[in-house]
Every structure is written in C-alpha cells, then in structure tokens.
Amino acid sequence: MKRNLLALFLFLDLFVFSFSENAFNDDEDVLLKLKSSFIDPNGVLSSWDPNSSNYCSWFGVSCNSDSRVVSLILRGCDDLKGSLHFSDSSSCSRRRLGGQISPVVGFLSEIRVLSLAFNDLEGEIPKEIWGLKKLEVLDLQGNNFIEEISGIRVLIKRFLVDPLKISRFSGFSGNAVLGIRKLLSVADEGEEEVSTSSEDVRKNGLYPIEIASIVSASVIVFVLIVLVLLFLYTRKWKRNSQVQVDVPKEIKVFVDIGVPLTYESIVRATGYFSNSNCIGHGGFGSTYKAEVSPDNVFAVKRLSVGRFQGDQQFHAEISALEMVRHPNLVMLIGYHASESEMFLIYNYLSGGNLEDFIKERSKSALEWKILHKIALDVARALAYLHEQCSPKVLHRDIKPSNILLDNNYNAYLSDFGLSKLLGTSQSHVTTGVAGTFGYVAPEYAMTCRVSEKADVYSYGIVILELISDKKALDPSFSSHENGFNIVSWAHMMLSKGKAKEVFTAGLWESGPQDDLIEVLHLALKCTVDSLSIRPTMKHAVKLLKRIQPSRL
Structure with missing residues (x-):
C-alpha cells in the first residue's frame, strides 16, 4: 500500500x-x-x-x-x-x-x-x-x-x-x-x-x-x-449572472452579400477550423476556406487569440480597416471578435497565392503579359495604401504568399493593416520587426524604423522572384558569403553582362527584352540601401504602365 x-x-x-x-x-x-x-x-x-x-x-x-x-x-x-x-x-x-x-x-x-x-x-x-x-x-x-x-x-x-x-x-x-x-x-x-x-x-x-x-x-x-x-x-x-449575461456570438458584416452570415454558419463551413479546409498559415494565424453555399465561398483568417489587447481599440481599428477599398486589395467582408475567438472574413480567391504560382507555373503562365499584370496590380494596391489612405497604411509583410490570384491572373494584396491591428506600435518606431525573413528592408531590421520605403524594398524582392527562378534566400546562394541574397545575385549577373540569366527559362527568349531589362532595373532600384533612391510605389506604377503590353 x-x-x-x-x-x-x-x-x-x-x-x-x-x-x-x-x-x-x-x-x-x-x-x-x-x-x-x-x-x-x-x-x-x-x-x-x-x-x-x-x-x-x-x-x-x-x-x-x-x-x-x-x-x-x-x-x-x-x-x-x-x-x-x-x-x-x-x-x-x-x-x-x-x-x-x-x-x-x-x-x-x-x-x-x-x-x-x-x-x-x-x-x-x-x-x-x-x-x-x-x-x-x-x-x-x-x-x-x-x-x-x-x-x-x-x-x-x-x-x-x-x-x-x-x-x-x-x-x-x-x-x-x-x-x-x-x-x-x-x-x-x-x-x-x-x-x-x-x-x-x-x-x-x-x-x-x-x-x-x-x-x-x-x-x-x-x-x-x-x-x-x-x-x-x-x-x-x-x-454574477445578473451582470454577466450570455451574449450571442455575432458577426459584424461590412458588405451586403445577399445572404445572412452567422457565427455558426461560418465556423461550420470551415469544418470547425479543420486542417482539411486550411489553405494557408501566416504570422497572424491560419486561413480556412469556408463554403457557406455554392455561390458564397469565403476565406476566414483565424487570428491568434491573445495577440491583441483592448477590445474597444480592436473594433475601432477593424472598422477603419473596412474603409480601405481598392480593386487589387482582398475585400474584408466582416469579422468576429470575442475573448475566445477572433477571425476576419475575406472574399475567397480560387487562383491560390503567388508563391504557389511561381513554384508551379506552366508555360502559359510564363507569358510576359501575365507577369507584367501581376507586378502592376500589386504596385497599384501599394500605391493606394501609401498615397490615398489617410493615415497611410504600411503593409510590413509583403511576400508572394500574401499576394492572391483569381482565375484570370488578377492579383490582390492580402493581410494589409494586420501588423498595426494586432499589436505593433502606432508610431514609426516599432517594438519588434514585423515581416518575413528575406523580405524585410535592412534599415527596418536593424533599427525597427519603418516607412513606406520598407514596403518598396519588399516589393522589389517579390518582382525579382516573379521574373526569375530564384527565391529571396535561394539554397543555391549558400556557396557565397554570408548575407548573399537574390538582390546580390541579380547585381552580380548584371555586372557580368549576364542579365538574361536572371530571367526564368523561356521568358527572355519570348521578350520583349527591353521591357524585361526595365523591370529588372526597377526591382534593383527598389532594393537599394538608400531610402532616398528607392522609388515610390506611385513611380513604380507609372513606369509599369509606360511599358504595358497589349491587354490580355
């Protein structure tokens, strides 16, 4: 015993x-x-x-x-x-x-x-x-x-x-x-x-x-x-029952989609956030496909509960984010926020994200028209966030997985405003660096000082990945010195007179080669260390429109 x-x-x-x-x-x-x-x-x-x-x-x-x-x-x-x-x-x-x-x-x-x-x-x-x-x-x-x-x-x-x-x-x-x-x-x-x-x-x-x-x-x-x-x-x-009444779980809807959205219908449509319906993972949480009906399919981003402090501030910030509307931004349809659960509801885009597009692109997707369209769509979305929103919206985590596509290769920027919404400082000096390793601007990584030029740097990295077969931190760079990345590689190829080797197979041959070189120079200019030399996204839009090929 x-x-x-x-x-x-x-x-x-x-x-x-x-x-x-x-x-x-x-x-x-x-x-x-x-x-x-x-x-x-x-x-x-x-x-x-x-x-x-x-x-x-x-x-x-x-x-x-x-x-x-x-x-x-x-x-x-x-x-x-x-x-x-x-x-x-x-x-x-x-x-x-x-x-x-x-x-x-x-x-x-x-x-x-x-x-x-x-x-x-x-x-x-x-x-x-x-x-x-x-x-x-x-x-x-x-x-x-x-x-x-x-x-x-x-x-x-x-x-x-x-x-x-x-x-x-x-x-x-x-x-x-x-x-x-x-x-x-x-x-x-x-x-x-x-x-x-x-x-x-x-x-x-x-x-x-x-x-x-x-x-x-x-x-x-x-x-x-x-x-x-x-x-x-x-x-x-x-x-405490007289004070703490059982409040039903509600969804705040910003867009009239023709059918009522309830907490139960959204959660049920995600399979109760099952792995089989998970379509992406990110720093702010996981995203799930929610098919409420054949004509109403949504993307539900389930946020990590506990990352945000202050219920009133959250509702105020998300309401302000609802006002951010642009044809190349993912549309925020509604949200739910309680002590035990937080999620955002966006329109669902069946074309997947740009990261998968780059990995699996077929010969038809190598056409210059398609790549140019994607680059211009993303530039327009960022120019809107930087120039037309008051106050301006800094994305802070631009990367291929945060750029979504529809079946016609129209590009949409997602996760905009979430860095500020989910706990970073409202000033230009943050308590920690948001973003993904390999896409973060060097001045932001070293000083935590962020501006729209940090988004410009990340955009330049995305363009280099879009036109080449390399990732931001490609394994093939391991033979070079520490810190060698896609920017260093592109500069090296250009200095050796091997600019055509920057472009993914078949793209250089199909041309137009003068326009491809202009886009390469734009990407490299976006990623220079000097903030004063980096162009604005408004300037990037202007350049891309000037070399725009005939429409799809």
Whole structure:
C-alpha cells in the first residue's frame, strides 16, 4: 500500500512541477536552446539566428507587446493528408524536425500556443510543459514520444489538446486541465505498451494490477478536482449572472452579400477550423476556406487569440480597416471578435497565392503579359495604401504568399493593416520587426524604423522572384558569403553582362527584352540601401504602365 501511495504522489507531482523564471535571461535564450535540441536537416529554423533579426520575427514565433513569446507553431508534414504545414516548405518534401524537446521549454512562461505536431520528435515529453500555467493549446500529435507511466513505457502517437474544450474550463488552472487531458489521451491510446514482460515488471517493482490501480486512482483524483472546481465556478457564475449575461456570438458584416452570415454558419463551413479546409498559415494565424453555399465561398483568417489587447481599440481599428477599398486589395467582408475567438472574413480567391504560382507555373503562365499584370496590380494596391489612405497604411509583410490570384491572373494584396491591428506600435518606431525573413528592408531590421520605403524594398524582392527562378534566400546562394541574397545575385549577373540569366527559362527568349531589362532595373532600384533612391510605389506604377503590353 505504501508503494502504491508513493507512486501515486510521484505521478501527481508531474502536474504541479514548475520552473523558476530566472534561469534564462530572456525568451531568445530559451528559443536558441530549443533549437540546439532539435535535428534540423532542412534548415526549417534557419531564421533562428540572434545576429540576423529580433527573435519575435523568427519562423513560427509570435510575441506579445512585451516581446514575450506567446505562440510557437512548428508543425511538420502530416503524412496522412500529404499536406505541408511549414509555410516556407516546398511541395513533395518532408520538412520535419527531429531530436527531442528540451526541458527549457518550461521557461516560456507566457506561451499560450505550442504546436510541434507531425514532426519526427522522440523521447519523453518534458514534464516542465505541464508547469506552463498560461498554455491553452498544446498539439504534439504525429510524433514518436515515449512516456513512462508508473514503470511502463508508453508510445504516444496521438496527442492533441483541444482549445475549444479547454476554453469551457477557463476557470480552472492550466495545469489541472492539461493533466486531465494527458491522462485521457494516454488512456485512449491503442498503440500502447512497448515492454510489459514480467522481467520488466519485477525491475520496476510493480505488478500490472498495481499499475492499473495507480492510474485509475490518479484519474479519479483529477476527476474529483474537476468536479469541485466546476462546482465553485458554477456558484461564482450564478452570483454574477445578473451582470454577466450570455451574449450571442455575432458577426459584424461590412458588405451586403445577399445572404445572412452567422457565427455558426461560418465556423461550420470551415469544418470547425479543420486542417482539411486550411489553405494557408501566416504570422497572424491560419486561413480556412469556408463554403457557406455554392455561390458564397469565403476565406476566414483565424487570428491568434491573445495577440491583441483592448477590445474597444480592436473594433475601432477593424472598422477603419473596412474603409480601405481598392480593386487589387482582398475585400474584408466582416469579422468576429470575442475573448475566445477572433477571425476576419475575406472574399475567397480560387487562383491560390503567388508563391504557389511561381513554384508551379506552366508555360502559359510564363507569358510576359501575365507577369507584367501581376507586378502592376500589386504596385497599384501599394500605391493606394501609401498615397490615398489617410493615415497611410504600411503593409510590413509583403511576400508572394500574401499576394492572391483569381482565375484570370488578377492579383490582390492580402493581410494589409494586420501588423498595426494586432499589436505593433502606432508610431514609426516599432517594438519588434514585423515581416518575413528575406523580405524585410535592412534599415527596418536593424533599427525597427519603418516607412513606406520598407514596403518598396519588399516589393522589389517579390518582382525579382516573379521574373526569375530564384527565391529571396535561394539554397543555391549558400556557396557565397554570408548575407548573399537574390538582390546580390541579380547585381552580380548584371555586372557580368549576364542579365538574361536572371530571367526564368523561356521568358527572355519570348521578350520583349527591353521591357524585361526595365523591370529588372526597377526591382534593383527598389532594393537599394538608400531610402532616398528607392522609388515610390506611385513611380513604380507609372513606369509599369509606360511599358504595358497589349491587354490580355
């Protein structure tokens, strides 16, 4: 009996253990230590470099206004669906992280979302995770973790904490809820025992009936805790019921589309935000396709709850954003905002994004007319944001994946205004760099001072990718010195008299070559270090219109 009680107390201790928050200087140290514990053969974490940028802009990392990490999403490839979750991964490749999760993850005391699903991680799940009091979403499914439960080593393949279920117990401590979820996930496993021989049992000093008793007792104890807390929470709710009325979840609609939009119809149309309906991942959240009816299909961007502070300010900012309208901007149709859920509703564009277009473009999509049209459409959208909006709107994260296409190759800029909306400073000096590594202007990365010329720089990078076969940080640049990128490469080709080698196969031959050279010079001028030399987007529009080919 004493042995049973001792094992039970040791098991319960797993859920109340917590780190001292002073062992590391800041979250950057923790992230770097985590990186060192991972095996990263494909360079997924290449942007995790303390010398390159603020750690809040590293891949998969999201911070709050105090530069504390609140979200870490490093999802790998789900083989069952064949989909890729790393936003910068190439199709048909397995960009997964290997190794183990370092216990230093317990020092990320402000983290709310932790997703390492569908990687090749192994070993034990660090018990320090259960000490993260603010953790709301934990997704570790699709790995190869081994947990030792009362002397039995258990293979855990499916492990996912459901944020919707956790939100129903928001009055509980994070440790208690996560502890119960962990027990239930282990109890539900069909792929369990790795070794249960009598010799192993004797070594651990426990027999199967004792193990079953301990696990059962642990589950019962935690269920009782939940019931007690639920009882206390219900009493508190009844006392405040006269003040806290149950407000129905509503959607604020800006555009009359002919059919009513409700919270239930939108969430149901996304498959309750299922992976099968996910059409993109970004720094602000994931985007889902929502087919309410055959004639009403939308793109729903689900924002990371907790990134924005101040309900009234959010509604004011989003209402101002609704006034930003242009033929080459994705249309904001409506939004929902509550303590547990935030999402924006846009018109759905069936042509995908420019990143996929560049990777998979066919011979017909190599026509100069199409590439010129895309470049001009994006330039017009940015010129509108910079010149015609009051106050001006700075995008701060221009990249191919944020440029969407319809079936006629019309281009639309998305995610405009979100950098300001979701927690960055309203002044020109921000507390952290927004944007994606490889597209951020050098002066913005070094000083955090942002202007419309930072958008111009990112636009120049996009144009170079559009006309060439290279990415902003192409793997072929690894043989050059550190910092060599698509801008350095284009300058090198031009200086060697090999300008035609900049252009993707077939484009130079089909011409017109004089216009192609003008666009190349425009892209390079957009990416010079001197802000005074970079053109405005209004100037870029003027140049592109001057060399506009005959219409499609």
